Structures are given as C-alpha cells and as structure tokens.
Amino acid sequence: MSSDRTQAFEGLTDAYHRFRPGYPEGLLDRLREHVRAGADASWPDPWLLVDAGAGTGISTRTLRHAFGPGPRVVGVEPGRDMLAAARAGEHGGVEYVAGRAERLPFPDSSACLVLAAQAVHWFDRPAFYAEAARVLVPGGTVAVLNNDRDHRASAYLDAYERLMEDHGDHYRRDHREYDTVAEMSAQPGLSEAGVSTAGWVRELDTGQVLGMAMSSSKMAAVVRNLGEERTRAHLTALVREHFPDGGVRIPYVTRLFTARRTG
Template sequence: MTFKHVWSDRWSDPRVIFDGLSDDYDRYRPRYAQASLNRMFARTGPVNTILDLGCGTGILTRALKPMVPQALVIGADPGSDMLDQAAVVDGGGGIDWLNCRAEELAVGENSLCLMTAAQAAHWFDRPAFYEECVRTLRPGGTLAILYNNRVRGEPVAEAHERLLETITPGYTREYRDFDVAMELSCINEASAVLVDREVWNWDLTFEEFIGYVRSTSHYKVACKERSETEVITAYADALGPLAQEDGTLRVPYETVVTSARFG
C-alpha cells in the first residue's frame, strides 16, 4: 500500500514543493508547544542521536538541540532550498544537516535513538518510511510524529479553511487526516503507541498571518489561479471582521505528538 498526499499532484517530488518559501516558512510558521516536547523526552529517556526528518528550515530541530546539548542532532530534508535556510538560521549551532528523503534515509542501521517528523509525514510514502524506521532506529528507539493543527470550528481557522477550499484547486481541509496511531499500531516492530495533545493560542497580526499563508504549498497553488493581491485581499475580507480588540488574530492550535517504541 502507498499513501499519497491527497491533494497535491507534486507529492512525489518533495525536493521542490517549498522552493522559494523558506524565508517565510522559518519566520512565520508556528513553533511546537514546549510542554509537548518536554513530555516527549520524558518518555524517550536518554538519547544521544536524533534525526529530525522533513525538518524544513529546522524549526523543530533547533528546539530539540538545547534539550539534549550533548546529543548528535541531525536535520534531514529533501529540499535543498529549505536546508540552505536551516543552515543559515542555525549559524553553526551544532546541528548537522542532511539532504535525503524519508524513504531512503542516509543513516546506518540501528543508529538512531529518536526520530522525529514534524508537519511532514503526509508528504511521505509512509509504508516505505516505516520500513526505514525499523532499519535505522535502535532497539528501544522512538519515532515521534508531530503536527501543529488548527483547532477546527474556531472562527479564524474555519474562515481560513473555507477560503482555502474556495481559492485553492483541489484543496480539502481533510488533506492530512490520516490516523497516525493506527498506522504505527500496525507495525510489528512498534509498541507503546501514545498520542499526546497540547492546546495553545497563537496570537498574530494580519501581516504575520499572511506571512504564514505565503509559507504554504497551498499558497503557491492558489497563486497559479489568481494574483497575489487577489489572494491577500480575499484573506483581508475573510479575517478582518474576526480580529481581536488589539487588531490581532487568535488561532487556537493543538500540538499533537504520536509516538511509538521500536524493537
């Protein structure tokens, strides 16, 4: 079985999906709830080798490094544009950067204590990826798949999803609604599957929200059909009435960490 990204016909070439978006991606994407990361490490125990897969510009990778300063931390991504940005932002902070795909990890057998994949697993051919997890994780090693999800039904999130479904050909808000825990439970070598959730609020200006929108692959698709000015105007019309008294937008998020132990 092969799981494809359910709306993008470019799913099979993740090397180019985010080309040209790396600056906005690093600047405007939400970070992951620290409480979620704390609990993740409490479950994994001591680690000395971490691979953050589909790391993009290294948002999660940079959050992990100070939590385990003595560990070898590797950020891996198939997109050279994203990795170039990651290296610049890291500025020699002790993280190694590796260009590879989830289905062909450029690391040795039983070499990893912890593998993370944040906001990325929906791009993978996951059966092939899970085989690589079995190959590369040490006995007792942990795979953690993380997502920052907008809380559905909240006003800004709902307006955003409705607009995306209107202006982005083929987009559906269910595009990455796959059951991570179920998939991990089906892997013979995986056990102790756990889902951890942390709800938090992201308050940002309209300009920051548009920066976030510009960082997405959806935006690239929408701008093939209409001008950037038209897209931004549509967002202003949809979100303007939802601003708080100080002019900011409040977007409730949930950081979801689904983990399993291998071996």
C-alpha cells in the same frame, strides 16, 4: 514551483522560516521523557537524534533545545531551498544532510530518535515507519509532531480553510486526518504507539497572518489561481471581519505521536 513534491516549498522558504510556529514545551518534555525511558547502556554515545523532513530547521533546533548539548542532532531534508536555508541559519550545534524520510542516510540500529515534525503528511508513511524501525536502536523512539489549526473552534479558521478549498488545487481541510497510532502499530518492530495532545492559542497581527499564509504550499496554489494581490485582499478582509481590533487569535491542537522500537 517544482512539480516534485520534495521541492514543494521552493520560493516559500523565507516566509516559512520567519512565520511558522514552534511547539508546546509540555509536549517537548513528553518527547524527551519517552526517549530517555527507552535508554540503556547499549545505546551509542553520543545519542543520534534524527529530524526527518527538517525544512528550514525549526524542529531540528527544537530538538537541540529540548535535549541539550549532549546528543548529535541531524536534520534530513530533500528540498533544496529548505536545506540551504537551514544550513545558512545554523547556529545551534546541529547538522543537516540531504535525504528523504523513506531512505534515511544512517546505518541500521544507529538512531535513538527519529522525528517527523509537521512533515509526515508529505511522506510515504508506511515506508517512513519501516525506515524508522530500521535505523532505530532497540528501545528507540519514532515520533510524529503536528501543529494543526483547530478550524472547528474558530469561525475565522473555517473561513480560511474554505478559501483554500474554493480556490486551491483540490485542497481538503481533512487532508492530514488519518490514524497515526494505527499506522505506527501496523509496522513490524514498533510497539506501544500512543498520542499526547496540547491545545494553545497563537496571537498574530495582520502582517504575521499574511506571512504565515504565504509560507504555505497549499496557499501557494490559491496565489497561482487568484493572483497574489487578490489572495492578500481576501485574507486581509477575513482578518478585518473576524478580528476588528487587528489581534488575530488562532487556536491550535498539537499532537505528539510516539512508538518504541522493539528489541
């Protein structure tokens, strides 16, 4: 695997595309409503919706589903494997371009939405929020959408996180816990930062659990340190211990953070 953080999912793309979850419809509705609430006649036609750190295109295609056929939807992704997979799997009327979230390839005041879904922890976040403020039209939305496994509500997830802490490369389960509202609020040109949350449960079988785990760049470090066979054996044993019936139930908390570009 490359030492370049933008290539962190090299070799993991197929599992990522197959096993990563989507996002709760209720929060997608909130996102759409937030964007529409800021619209005025000066906005470009069609609207430009940007998905920064698009990965294999899960969230890019989600934007198309949420907003319908009208807007132009563009996923921006620096990872070579991820970008190739997104383009190869495209059938939803969206576009993909190579680029970084901190240097979006769009002019000033051109986008109505800049979204980072399951990706902002990889960014230089202050630089990303400054870049979002640059490319957004007045009234436009910057949004961060995160699916977080709720390890505080599940003994299985607590053990899963402990496996990565014990055998990963300096992994900490709180590595994505930071004050996004405060970070958005600190960026000149952004205002009205807030958060909406939704709790839900994903049901998987053992094979899907293994597939999802193997799509993780953090679990990839465990695989490097223990070997794939031992890692899979550890994960299988955890499933059997906590879910003897084979039906794995993983609680999630999904958070949608939004802020608006001031005029």
